[in-house]
Amino acid sequence: MTTADERVTGLADQRLAASRSGYRVVGSSPAHHDFVDKVKGSLHYAADWQLPGMLHGRVVRSPLPSARITGLDVAAARALPGVAAVLTAADVPHNQIVERASGGLAELEVTMPVLAADRVRYFGEPVAVVAAATQQLADEAAELVSVDYEELPGVFDVESARADGAPRVHEVGNTLVSWQIQCGDAAAAMAAADVVVEGEYRTQHVEHAYLEPEAGVGWLENGVLTLRVSTQVIEHAATIAQILRLPQSKVRVIAAYLGGGFGGKEDMTVEPFLALLVWRTRRPVRMIWDRQESLAASTKRHPFIIRYRTGASADGTITAQQVEILGDAGAYPNLSPRVLFAGAACACGPYQAPNASITSAAVFTNNTPASAFRGFGAMQVVYGYEGQMDRLAERLGLSRTQVRERNFLAKGDLLPTGERLDTCVEVGQTMHRALGMLGEPARPSGPGKLVGRGLGCNRHPYGRTIWFRDRASAWLSLQADGTLLIRSGVTDLGAGQAASLCQIAAEVLGARLDDISVYIGDTALNPPAGGTFATRQLYMSGNAVLHAARELRDKMAPVAADLLGVACDELEFADGVVRPTLAPGMGTAPGVSLTLAELAAACDQRSISTAHLSTWRAEAGAFDPRAGQGDTFPDYTYGTHAADVEVDTETGQVTVLRYAACHDVGRAINPMRVQGQIQGGAVQGLGYALTEDMALTGGHPQAALFADYLIPNAQDYPDVLVDIVESGEGKGPLGARGIGEPPIGNVAATIASAIADAIGVRPDRLPMTPERVLWLLDARERREAD
Amino acid sequence: MNKIQLALTVNGRDHEVWAQPSATLLDVLHDELGLADVRYGCGEGLCGTCTVLLDGEPVNGCLTLAVQAVGCQVTTMRGLLGPDDALHPLQECFLRRGASQCGFCTPGMVLTSLDLVRRHREQGRERPSREEIRYALVGNLCRCTGYTKILDAVEEYADQAARQ
């Protein structure tokens, strides 16, 4: 049986192989840990857990987007044989979820009920929850819950919601929060600019559409309410405790390996309902959301309306940016303040903006609540700022690469927030590599077809906003037999969050990958690591494990040095042993080495612990929302995508012929997984760009079935060609930058750029459906005829 | 409604289960027999996470009644493993190529690809092209990988299988 180390991929790509640059484990692509279970089919996801006497849960949801609840009758549901509980708002001890304020301007404090009491504010809002002996009975009981609604006027777009006299989603007002970022004098610079380019860009609601629906099982164990759920954030245990009015010591959350998260499992999903049902019935309960339920009611990506005015001098140098962002938060806050903040912080892209005025507001509507989704605000704005760059190029007669090169940021430059970039900016290199991968321009495949080439650059943050004071802990234990345990509160979305930690520990301590076990995502048993989002886990937990491993090694080194008769800095930890390093030109005495087991025993004899807990703290900072200046994110990942498309001028259909992506990842801990993130992110972005739309009409979702929500399938797009730059200056472990989110950001802009090149008009609304492209072609024809 | 007794043969083993006539093969395999590699994804037959082989043919577990599988050979991905859980060569290719990220779509991808390669061999055809593999996998949705590494893994397996 091959070991993990032996399964290093035989990738032909020389660049990826060469990225090993001095590391043994980091920089290679072993296939190990959870990935083995996944191909065997033996991994237990959240729904793959059964306990004796387990009940099945079902949420009862509002069929209206805005209504008062005038009556609620659960008698028939409760009376159904096999039903163990039917709970409503009155049964929730503390029926409020409050997102901690982000500190933006005039930020409203708005609570969200677990179960709606007197009002519903979006289609699908939970009103009651049922537990029964079988899923079938739970479904039947849910239908028997009788709710009377009196429909209320609702508001379904941000502009209407901001108007005077608009129906109030919440009594305190419809604008949840505003942010502003100001530097220089944007108005004056704009007035003095040689050219001003304006654009308005509109993006849509989209759904995460992870293949694994929201799911989990809850039970009581030793008086502790225990939930094993598909979640990105186990720290919600504290909120669950609050909801049930329990001490935090009586709530435990375990995160199963997720079948995809993408931000859709960053807020609580099934957790509060499971908790309520378990606590009431004292029995285990399982809940799996229907796909259709998830489509209709789970959180979505914020649609943005983004208005840009970009001022530049005649040579293409940007002198001023004025940006206004409006995000549709839907009916409740969730993470909206942070999403709109990220949008504002990245609104000028990877470009100089010496005079900038950026405003960004999250606005309530009676649409589906929007929250985290891979890209988190910094992604939507790429469609805007790249649209502006292409428009500027066209206005000035510059090429699209020229205008960008004239404006790219560089290390040491100031961002509009006043921060100085302290890592290198290789976006230019990524641009040339991405375009280079496309090769010769495509030719139309027949009459009535037009081809075009486009590109899109981005600057995407990794790590949480640094005024959050982020930290992550990891606990490493070298066992008596030389095997290694890693305990970390990290959750694993499928991108190798857990496996990467093993690679880092293996690199530092020399343990073999097959000798390392990693335990993740358990509030009772792991030191907290914070949730998996904001592309933060490699940065935070990777650093935590890196430092824990180094500190553990430093603790044990004197023991090894003593036994081997060398100095501490003459030791090499590799291949499961500790041995003296080879000095240049000298060999080692044969057989002079200690196994990790021998080292562990020796440490134990000298009362030196071989377990080590380390907390890694990210840099701290502060942001002044009034001045619009201060610290935002620790660092950024830069990248460029490029594409060739063909447009059928009779139907508007857009075919992607070639697609290339290049990002500076700092250091590729696992090159194959880095490639996988880029390919996966790019294809998810292609869905966002061309086919995905969770459209709502009057607050009612139009796509009721998975058949109506069009995520990319295996035939839709060509293979994404990937290249990476490893500049080594990332703030993650060993110089890595985050790569989870960045690759989704460039895509829509890249495709818009390519369509514009093909047909002479740039779509400024997502998704860029064939119908919309056809109407653009018609409009262009009419203009040319006039 | 009353339950009926169903004799099912799954991965070469015989099972007796009690289930409603209306129970789907997915629910019986997952909940009654505890097979975690057959998964609910959509209930519409679109996403492929409930793929099983019924007498060797890929079908939607969520759209097949358990009672319809009586007298047939049901194969899930775990049924491909050898002694001591040794990986099937196709599974090895998936592992080596990074074709699984979150892993949720993997069983469906593996079973559908296996069927494709087998049928080409049985019909005496050349091993499936990358385009043919794409077409065969169009009903197996993946949200994580962008499909490339899955296609790479299947092509590698198809080459291996053709050489034998």
Added chain:
Amino acid sequence: MVAPAFDYVAAGGYDEAVRLLASGGDDAKILAGGQSLMPMLNLRLARPELLIDINPADKRPPSVAGGVLRLPALTRHRVLLEHDLVRKHCPLFADAVRHVGNVRVRNRGTIGGSLAHADPTSEIGSCALALGASVVARGPGGERVIPAEELFAGYWTTALDVAEVITDVLIPVARPRQGWSFHEMVRRTSDFAIVAVAAVVELDESATAVVSARVALAGVADRVTLADAGLIGAGLVGGVGDEDVDAAAGRIAGRLEPPDDVHASAAYRRRLVRVLTARALREAVARAAAAGAGA
């Protein structure tokens, strides 16, 4: 969601199925491939009390006799793609069914089930219309033959009586100077069609004029629709020029009141009908000319 409980019976033959349907009435449904029915059950949208499984009832393969291709109702979509008789005598089906569902759906889905389901976006339904196919329906009173033009009655509704079951689909085999074409617009490969066009044309002996043309459309109304032969027009029947084709396509599109939905507006569907009908007619005529030349 889990379907509300129902009883299940396997019918050993069509007569048994008819008897069970007759006694079950509205509360009984036929289970053929299940690829359209089961999702509705899973979503708790349909609530039959009894499912009558006819999969064991018919193991016949496709056959040809007297100029007619006979497809048993339980012919799986996959068989339509792969069977020699279908590829030879009805290449339109073999081509169009590539667009239906996915591997799993085609392994189980049946032609009888598809036609009985009467989805207005159905590729199979539109091909049946274009081919001038008929179905054989068996009921308590005996058998009758229903031409495809009379089969589709509205959204997911057919002219079948409550206790009738489709047993066979009859298709005139392809004739020497016939050409066919299938075009559809989908937002994503293998999806339900937004608009689909199936065309079958026949040329005269000199292969310079079109003597008949059947154009069937999916996604344009509450049912698959056969374009009025008059719309195809004298110009086309008698000439094969591009303008004639475009004009015919325009007339067909102009007569329609297609639906507006999340996937496409009515205006766009009408536009697609014009474009795809023109493409389909051109391609069908070209194939007919090539077939005539080869004969």
